[in-house]
Amino acid sequence: MIKVAIAGARGRMGTTAIQAIEEAKDAQVVAALDYKYDGKYLHNSIIIDEEMGIPIYTSLSKLAEECAPDVLLDVTDPDAVFQNVKEALLLGIHPVVGTSGLTEDEVKDIEGLVNELKVGGLIAPNFSIGAVLMMKFAQQAARYLGDVEIIEMHHDRKLDAPSGTAVKTADMIKQVRPSHIQGHPEEQEHLNGARGADVEGMKIHSVRLPGLLAHQQVLLGGEGELLTLRHDSFDRKSFMPGIMMAIRDVVGRTDLIYGLEKLL
Numbered sequence: 318m319i320k321v322a323i324a325g326a327r328g329r330m331g332t333t334a335i336q337a338i339e340e341a342k343d344a345q346v347v348a349a350l351d352y353k354y355d356g357k358y359l360h361n362s363i364i365i366d367e368e369m370g371i372p373i374y375t376s377l378s379k380l381a382e383e384c385a386p387d388v389l390l391d392v393t394d395p396d397a398v399f400q401n402v403k404e405a406l407l408l409g410i411h412p413v414v415g416t417s418g419l420t421e422d423e424v425k426d427i428e429g430l431v432n433e434l435k436v437g438g439l440i441a442p443n444f445s446i447g448a449v450l451m452m453k454f455a456q457q458a459a460r461y462l463g464d465v466e467i468i469e470m471h472h473d474r475k476l477d478a479p480s481g482t483a484v485k486t487a488d489m490i491k492q493v494r495p496s497h498i499q500g501h502p503e504e505q506e507h508l509n510g511a512r513g514a515d516v517e518g519m520k521i522h523s524v525r526l527p528g529l530l531a532h533q534q535v536l537l538g539g540e541g542e543l544l545t546l547r548h549d550s551f552d553r554k555s556f557m558p559g560i561m562m563a564i565r566d567v568v569g570r571t572d573l574i575y576g577l578e579k580l581l
């Protein structure tokens with residue numbers, strides 16, 4: 318049985334992940350890591366005092382001592398994730414990270430620590446299999462259609478922009494297409510941000526609206542043609558098969574995996 322602790326258990330992803338892990342035969346949620354509610358319990362998404370449901374800890378070392386998790390699933394926010402992952406590694410707990418907003422330097426630091434401690438970890442900017450396929454297809458297509466714009470669209474409660482998925486997509490495309498200026502070389506922005514964020518000439522546009530969950534379009538233009546790749550997550554359940562795949566994989570690892578596509 319794989320013992321999982323969840324940081325961010327009270328949140329939207331945390332709540333859905335608890336259900337998915339509890340439904341699996343080979344994994345169980347043993348504790349929640351939080352920054353408040355120490356000593357309380359999370360039961361059916363409610364914080365209670367009685368000893369029922371998932372115990373909440375504000376200290377990962379105390380949590381580790383009392384619950385001995387194999388994995389820490391982090392679905393918190395960009396300010397919390399780096400510290401949580403470092404502490405988990407130092408305690409010998411395998412981190413599975415869904416939280417977006419880690420910087421390139423932070424990912425490098427985590428990789429250094431993973432290699433030094435030989436405690437494997439996994440960071441997935443997107444756990445949805447469909448989104449991972451969309452990113453792979455975009456990478457494949459960008460070999461031939463090298464002018465790319467990414468439009469990512471999310472719910473308006475999202476803290477970070479651009480999304481981790483858009484950053485990872487641009488990252489994967491960077492590996493197969495030479496950096497170059499897109500659009501007119503003398504184009505001018507008459508309103509700041511009109512052309513979006515720039516990654517080696519690729520543009521990323523972030524949309525935030527109520528009603529949306531997680532959506533992305535990759536537009537690849539060529540002479541007289543346009544290829545549009547689109548993925549939509551309509552429910553957070555779309556991320557659960559990827560999360561379970563990551564939890565099962567990471568316990569046998571001593572390296573860092575960045576991107577679920579490495580497991581497909």
Ligand SMILES: NC(=O)C1=CN([C@@H]2O[C@H](COP(=O)(O)OP(=O)(O)OC[C@H]3O[C@@H](n4cnc5c(N)ncnc54)[C@H](OP(=O)(O)O)[C@@H]3O)[C@@H](O)[C@H]2O)C=CC1
Pocket residue numbers: 324325326327328329330331350351352392393394395397414415416417418441442443444445556
């Ligand atoms: N990789 C993927 O496939 C996916 C990744 N995500 C990412 O997952 C993260 C969470 O998303 P979502 O569930 O929608 O966000 P929510 O805001 O619903 O949940 C985040 C939770 O983390 C809690 N939290 C904040 N800081 C800490 C901390 N230090 N320790 C423990 N808990 C903490 C928050 O508490 P409080 O409410 O008190 O602030 C909140 O309950 C985001 O970064 C999002 O981008 C989301 C979907 C898919």
Ligand SMILES: O=C(O)C1=N[C@H](C(=O)O)C[C@H](O)C1
Pocket residue numbers: 417442443444471475479480481482483530531532
């Ligand atoms: O905040 C979200 O909701 C999501 N965040 C991730 C991201 O930043 O790419 C993954 C998914 O898009 C949902």
